[in-house]
Amino acid sequence: MSSARMRSPLGRALGLGSARDGVDAWWRERVSAVALVPLTAWLTVSILMRADKGYAAVVAWLKLPITTTLMTLLLIALFYHTALGLQVVIEDYVHSRIKIPVLVGMHLGCVALGVAGLVAVLKIALA
Amino acid sequence: MSSQSDRQRPLSPNIQIYRPQLTSVLSIGNRISGIALGAYAVGLVILLVAVASGPDAYAAVYKFIGSWVGRIVLFGGTFCLFFHFCGGIRHLVWDAGYGFSLRAIYLSGWTVVAASIGLTALTYVVGAILAGYGP
């Protein structure tokens, strides 16, 4: 008989206790979602209006201060929201010892991708 | 006694038998579209890096977007974006404490389905007009 079966049902339900945490991640996911509502709407309309206009037009558009600003905000909100969302998905389905390495890798990946996007936007804007 | 408790009790089936309902189907849909949009976010970064790298890199990315595979990928992304967008707004309304009657849950659910299909269609119609295919 394993030790897990000897533990009382209440002991098992209590587990490691409450983390007294979680409201923050939940709230940030919501705030980033609110930010993404106008930002993704803007991006969709902008792409739609600029498809097939050629490289020079795209660069000119990205060089506009308003575009640089909104694209920077979009990238930050997007990858922040993605990281928080994927964290929930991974916690839901991954129950083995790889969970925490996967979480760490995912968060670092999101930061790296977000920074790569920001650097690209700034390079275009400042070139 | 021990011979019984040694054998793990069977787990009754869950997802294998539970009826899909608008509630659970839209929830898993929101999740799948969200994960897909994570991949499209990578695509956005690739596009931005290509623009920053110069006309040749941009042309290569643009060639892919213009290919049939690229078009299908872009269409899927458009639908995922609107689906997650509308579903996300529905979730924000819930988080604010509204829309929890079953009638409201189903009305908002079907609205999300209709709106995401409608917005995707609208995007392609407007895109076609702007590209000069329309009237």
Added chain:
Amino acid sequence: MIIRSSDEVSRTTVLKRFPVPRNFGVDAASRIDRGRTWPAPRGATRIKRFDVYRYDPQSGQNPRIDTYQVDLDDCGPMVLDVLIWIKNTVDPSLTFRRSCREGVCGSCAMNIDGTNWLACTKFNADLATPATIYPLANMRIIKDLVPDLTHLFAQHRLVEPWLRSKSPEPERERLQSPQERAQLDGLYECILCFCCTSGCPSHWWNGDRFLGPAVLLQATRWLVDSRDEATGERLDELEDPFRLYRCHTILNCTRTCPKGLNPGKAIADVKKMLIERRS
């Protein structure tokens, strides 16, 4: 199709189950075999087929699906009547919990045609043919339709479902205004049948740590009780990425509650309280 209350039966015939393999993620001991078919009684004219989940812990065998041909003219109108009819006239070994037969005890909660409901308040006429009867989804099964609810009651115990007060005990009863009493409406009616928790995908994947809709609705019942003085401590115990925040507002709970309650709304109210106390 717009559902207005949880007792509305879905008439859609498309996608009656999720397109996953029958044994998707199922451990060897939980795989379901084909059982035996019991014939219809002689002379029966109005026959309905019921496929019922069976498991006998003493047989050493896996769970199975037995098929019963039920004489509807010989039994009452509810699913519980069918089960009692089977037990009385066909197969006395069929095991299930039942007590009040009027939807107030919560004993006969089971998965009927793919959704959780009380067998005693579900009409046979609302079922497909063949009708499928499983135990509550995602439970360790003791025998046939009897799930082991030990863990769920331990989770209920975890939220300390009793009045916690710090003021000196009053001489008489603790007073509550009619308005304060009204706060408990929609919460106190829960009969702990666990239809909602058993129908919650998030509880399927993380039931060891996520408290599930039934227990969280019970927790809300004490959070909003004007006589309770442990609201802060209760919120502390709930604020956890798994205990509370595994709720992703799927709302299968609200769709399935046989008492017409709204666990999804109750959980959203807890999340709002947690925002309120820090903003």
